[in-house]
Amino acid sequence: MIVRRFIFGVLLAATAAVITAGVLAQATHRQTATSNTSRDAAWVRAFAATGQLSTTGVGIGRENQLNWDPRFTSLLAASFPQKQWFWYDHWKLTPLPAVMQLFMGVPGNAVLDDGRFVTLDGCVPHDCGTNRGMLWIDTGTDPAVLIFAGINTISSNSSPFKSHLWVYTSEKLNWQKVPPSFLFSLNRWLATIGENGYFGTDGYRYDFSLATIVQPNGVMTDLGPNVFGLDVTESHTTPGAGL
Numbered sequence: 497m498i499v500r501r502f503i504f505g506v507l508l509a510a511t512a513a514v515i516t517a518g519v520l521a522q523a524t525h526r527q528t529a530t531s532n533t534s535r536d537a538a539w540v541r542a543f544a545a546t547g548q549l550s551t552t553g554v555g556i557g558r559e560n561q562l563n564w565d566p567r568f569t570s571l572l573a574a575s576f577p578q579k580q581w582f583w584y585d586h587w588k589l590t591p592l593p594a595v596m597q598l599f600m601g602v603p604g605n606a607v608l609d610d611g612r613f614v615t616l617d618g619c620v621p622h623d624c625g626t627n628r629g630m631l632w633i634d635t636g637t638d639p640a641v642l643i644f645a646g647i648n649t650i651s652s653n654s655s656p657f658k659s660h661l662w663v664y665t666s667e668k669l670n671w672q673k674v675p676p677s678f679l680f681s682l683n684r685w686l687a688t689i690g691e692n693g694y695f696g697t698d699g700y701r702y703d704f705s706l707a708t709i710v711q712p713n714g715v716m717t718d719l720g721p722n723v724f725g726l727d728v729t730e731s732h733t734t735p736g737a738g739l
Contacts, residue, residue: 535574535639535666537614539567544608544615549688553695557606559616563597572596575642575666578714582648582662592664599629599646604689607681612636615681617689625700626657630685632678642666643678645685647702661707661721668711671723683725702726 543562550556562568572593580592590598600618607615614635620627626649634641643665650658663669688694690701704721711717 535571537571537633537635537640537642538638540571540614540633540635540640541608541611544606546608549605549607549684551688551691551694555603555605557608557616559600559606559618560603562606562616563600563603563618569593569597571640572642575640576644576664576712578664578710578712580662580664580710582646582660595646596629596631596644596664599627600631609677609681613677613681615685617685624697626659628689628700630682632675632681634675634677640666641675643669643675645682650705657703658705659702661704661724661726663707663709663724665709665711668713669709671709671717671719674724679725686726 540562543558543565545557547556576592576596578592580589580595583590583595583598599620600616601621602619602624604617604619605615609615612635614633615630616633617628617630619629626647628647630645632643632645643663646662646664648660648662650660686702690699692699694700704726707719707721707724707726709717709719
């Protein structure tokens with residue numbers, strides 16, 4: 497009887513140890529999963545560089561490395577829950593975070609302003625003439641504030657070609673109080689890519705006829721492009737042309 501009780505006690509202790517190990521493993525997994533969805537973006541600054549945006553074929557900073565960093569993918573997924581309504585792949589709408597990475601697939605610049613604001617840009621591979629993207633990140637807040645600007649063509653039947661500016665935000669955005677740093681980055685980006693000789697091209701200049709803000713809850717507000725200071729741009733691009 498004593499031997500049986502001893503064996504039973506050993507088995508009971510071993511079972512408890514296994515259960516405890518399982519609970520600890522689950523807790524570790526939950527902690528890891530939580531950290532993977534963190535919206536702290538201070539680490540992004542390490543990929544950016546200060547200075548003027550490059551127009552010569554090699555951007556400043558390391559936009560391409562950042563764009564495909566798993567942490568960046570997780571940051572986008574955690575920051576942008578809304579859907580997008582303009583980009584299809586095999587007749588299905590692509591999730592917004594994937595569209596952002598696609599619209600910066602051909603890397604441009606990764607620039608750091610005021611030691612805090614990171615701006616990335618690029619374009620859709622083989623379609624840089626019509627579809628380009630820029631992401632602005634305020635890394636000084638936790639959670640970080642992100643605003644994505646994507647250019648999509650409305651009509652290419654006649655020149656100048658009409659374009660639509662889509663603006664997606666990670667936090668609710670008042671169109672009357674758009675962050676000045678974002679507006680600066682947006683207009684600097686458009687002026688840079690519009691320069692003759694930009695990355696060996698004639699430049700990419702757009703005629704925006706509409707701008708739409710899409711809030712995190714999916715609510716959309718259509719605005720005139722002048723809200724973002726985009727009422728004086730002109731397109732000289734050829735649809736379908738690109739890097």
